[in-house]
Amino acid sequence: MSTVKLTVNGKAVAVDVEDRTLLVQLLRDHLNLTGTHVGCDTSQCGACVVHMDGRAVKSCTMLAGQADGATITTIEGIAKGDELHPMQAAFRDNHGLQCGYCTPGMIMSAIDIVHRYGGQLDEATVRTELEGNICRCTGYHNIVKAVLDAAGRMKVSQAAE
């Protein structure tokens, strides 16, 4: 057992976990943050993507201990109260989700993509960058639309800040 100290969605937490505990298990089982999902166990599908120190990581294939001291943001931590993150709003407005299972990971990956490209995105880039997130429902068409839409919204909201 080890104590892992980290900041999750702005709150400092210390959790005693078995050493083999995965980050996603810490989030889901210990902190009850069940918005982060497990879809494949092999780092392929991206349902488990969260942000660690501002970068997208797959929480099913890293140990909780590796996140010791890190700042983690999950899908539950990106809206400001009732105000959705622009990426969340864009997924809703563009019908970028159906069953919703891949959606948290998609949104967390997509925010990271927009950050990395500074909002300068086109369809081909979004499709290439989403390679690590699998969706079985939507055929990606509306997810790509949503990410491009959100890239514009995020630029606007950054400009407003």
Add this chain to the structure above:
Amino acid sequence: MGVEGIGARVVRKEDKRFITGKGRYVDDIKLTGMTHAYFIRSPHAHAKVKKIDSSAALKMPGVVAVLTGQQLVDDKVGNLICGWAITSKDGSPMKMGAWPAMAPETVRFVGQAVAVVIAESKNLARDAAEAVVIDYEELPAVADVHAAIKAGAPQLHPEAPGNQVYDWVLGDEGAVNAAFSKAANVVKLDLTNNRLAPNPMEPRAAIADYDSAEEHFTLYTTSQNPHVARLVLSAFYNIAPEHKLRVIAPDVGGGFGSKIYIYPEEMVALWASKRVGRPVKWTSDRTEAFLTDAHGRDHVTHAEMAFDANNKILGLRVKTYANFGAYMSLFSSAVPTYLYATLLSGQYVIPAIHAEVIGVYTNTTPVDAYRGAGRPEASYLLERMMETAARQLNVDPAALRKQNFITQFPYQTPVIMAYDVGDFNASLDAAMKAIDYAGFPARKAKAKADGKLRGIGVSCYIEACGIAPSKAVGSLGAGVGLWESAEVRVNPVGTIEILTGSHSHGQGHETTFCQLVAERLGVPISQVSIVHGDTDKVQFGMGTYGSRSAAVGLTAILKAMEKVESKAKKIAAHALEASEADIVIENGEFKVTGTDKAIALPMVALAAYTAHNLPEGMEPGLKESAFYDPTNFTFPAGAYICEVEVDPGTGKTSFINFVAADDFGRLINPMIVEGQVHGGLVQGIGQALLEHAIYDANGQPVTASFMDYAMPRADDVPSFNLSHTTTLCPGNPLGIKGCGEAGAIGASAAVINAITDAIGKNNLEMPATPDRVWRTIHAA
């Protein structure tokens, strides 16, 4: 149409919880005292279970129990069932071997459960599973249908000699033989419809909770049809009578057919919960999903089509071997028969059709209905056949289709289905216009100059949805009726709850079903909620599959709505001292037509519940229910055309354009319909280019993770150009046909037709991987 009524592109009500991480899937649920199950599965495709030694595992920390198949037998838990009886051409019933939830004696596919460890955590259960020692005696195995039917092949079940489940026929063989005898041309085609793994992103999961005081079970499960699950668990598996078993399917992360069935794991979880006296949770990992979720497709087919000298189709002869895997799953028997051969007329006048389907056991994961279920196989066969014929007859493939289209409706096919309505020329014309079919030769020439091989492929699909008229399917062997039920509850304050037997796992029912209420009553959809997925809340339902929820489920809601409206009008007429016939419903009010007299819905509802002043003899309350049984299948149809470019140096296919023109009848929410089509198209493309669940000759799966099985990803597929042509379905009052499976049914043939057009060679099996395409291009 109001802003939220039928036809409006309303954003989904359910989305907020999914985009904020507040969805509630089975694996998100924790119960007090919950234990965790880990299944020990056969590593062999075929073996005798000689001995199971759990003594070391039972001594490990946190282990609650290790349970085996023999204990299931001792407790008289029933074997898994197949719910659709198929009769062979010799009149004999289909031949099935027993499928116990955990194998007491013989395992017949890799991944079949043999024992289960129940422990305080999943990790501890998994640790202990490593310590359970199982002695197997390996037996010869067979994975391929042709190998399985050969003399001397390993035999799976003594009940099914030669590994043959059935040899079923449909159609008039004599008429087909006569058609072929007068044919000017005969086109022959051999093809394989590759096996798919369903892979909804949420793996299956179950939590079983037994209450010993009440002798009552609660099962949380990833189901598309919780009531059917309860029915089967009660009636066939001896788990508990229906009133002692509550099945809850909360948010479910995709189904595509694979979550229709009642699997061994849910049964074992329920049984184990009673044995250990605590809740038991099981969540599949992805490899378990590959091994145990019912697979799809896996047909090997030889077909011949006869044409007269003017290129009119005279007849079609089809012989298909369907691989069922090691056991007959719940609806498996119906898939390559009544969901496949009945669609072999496609969009064409084919005077004579004969199909023979041989169902075969192999040492592989069971196969059942998946995303289209039989209809993709029929559509792929026919549309590859039409393309092959056009090439052989040297005519334009679109023109050959048009020449043979059914244009008069209703149309009775020679294979049971009676098409009610359609306009196949309209959808093909729309697709040809959208892709600039006429301009293709110039584009092909330009691509050739750039060293690329450009091809175009057409696919005109039809499917039978709105499953299904109960009497009709009963006469064909179905063990259940396929109606739907609904209840409309108007609360005393005027808010409305719709209880439905349909289950939403991505389809957006919480929005579209509310849109019907908005359309009828003029109330905002925020005043309406949809209740589904809980057998304690909804009286009964047949669930969601076969693109049935709008055509059947929503029609049941409409029928209940009509009863509510009728009663509400009587109350309003009484309150307004008017004649019931003069009451109209507008914008949430009941108005006396031609006057300014009106009473709002909440006041009508309140009057119904206070019952202080109701019409003489009227019962209080405002709540009605309805069961709706469709009178016919519905027949969504359309045309897909894709244009591809193949790199002759690598064999890689790139999409230039993909257009779809679908006729789904009336659309409730076009945004949601388009989303359904996008997803289906990518399934069809995935099957055509990427996906294949592969077994080696000994029955070992070689594609049991996302690292080995190529799921379509965002950079593998294009964006789509969709349009709709509309003929309203006369079979239901809303005119709906259904849209959930169309893309998966029609897309694969368009892709393969385009690639084979590009490379100038007709023989190309799915998935058309770059390697396979390159080899085909460069084959002598």
